[in-house]
Amino acid sequence: MSARVRPFVEVNVQCAASHWTAAALFGLPDLSRGRAEGYHVIRPEGAAHLVRPHIVVHRAKLSADEVTAVEGMWVTTPARTWLDLAEMLPVDDIVVMGDACVRVPYLELEGRSEPYATIEELRSVVDRHKGKRGIRKARLALELIRIGADSPPETRLRLACMEAELPEPQLNLQIATPDGRRGPKPDIAFVEFRVGVEYEGEHHGSQDQVVRDITRSELYAEAGWLEVRISKRHMANDAKSAVAKVRTALAQRGWRPGRKTTAP
Known part of the structure; x- marks a missing residue:
């Protein structure tokens, strides 16, 4: 060019x-x-x-x-x-x-x-x-730009969650397991409810990546966090499916609409 x-x-x-x-x-x-x-x-x-x-x-x-x-x-x-x-x-x-x-x-x-x-x-x-x-x-x-999004889908997912009046998440936050080991680093994290959301692009279909994703899921469980996995198909139609998955996970962890949450 x-x-x-x-x-x-x-x-x-x-x-x-x-x-x-x-x-x-x-x-x-x-x-x-x-x-x-x-x-x-x-x-x-x-x-x-x-x-x-x-x-x-x-x-x-x-x-x-x-x-x-x-x-x-x-x-x-x-x-x-x-x-x-x-x-x-x-x-x-x-x-x-x-x-x-x-x-x-x-x-x-x-x-x-x-x-x-x-x-x-x-x-x-x-x-x-x-x-x-x-x-x-x-x-x-x-007023909506934040530091931490590594890809356009991550930004769009965050905006969709905010538009749906879900809590505003933190971005690419490093979490740890109870024994102090480095745990997952969710693309977007709802810290108060221990819900981490991962956007999985096309590269997640490779064999090596599948192994890494399984290890990551195990670390989520060890850290006491709930993992939500989002793919491209969930982002269609203004990310309605993605937001629904996140909302369900948050509700499982005690979030309710209208509840005040800790600012990120």
Whole structure:
């Protein structure tokens, strides 16, 4: 991708790859659903209009601290990219993208230890662009972004639980067995009720992963926690099946609608 958009960015002053193109260069979730035609770039507000094949040109105010270098090419920062995409996405998708920005990465897997942005940086870029399109959706999303979700389905499951007025869970919390051993690390955890929820992607069908999942289930039992396993099929129809499974597990552990719970 960088090879396609690089020439345009390099020959046009104050130009940077942006929107879906910037998101792809950072490895952020692809939420375009096929709408990301061409390569997206931003030019200054007063710049002349340019038409180039396969290039989508946006003209907007872009501060110096809202661009960074990726593979030697100017690209909008993750925080600015998140805000630009808020023009095009519904609130839940903006939260998904925000969770991906603030997620603490795994150094051994990703080669980086710092998140792409902090919640404070997202808030700062929103405050800076008060009249920008999508700004109201971005503000709503800011209140729902949390650190700890490792995938879009985890974010969507958390949001579905909150929409259903279940307790707000903690994310990727390390729990321990009674003898002090490291126990499971649920994708989302309802600590007060000792309910852990695991979203199982396609890789969970491998033989090695099946063995790890069985061991994890044993550790849940040893720690006195109830494990809820969610797959892609449970996430259909606004995650209604997933929410029902979580609600049943919480009810088994004493939760009742309207009961006040400990804040995460």
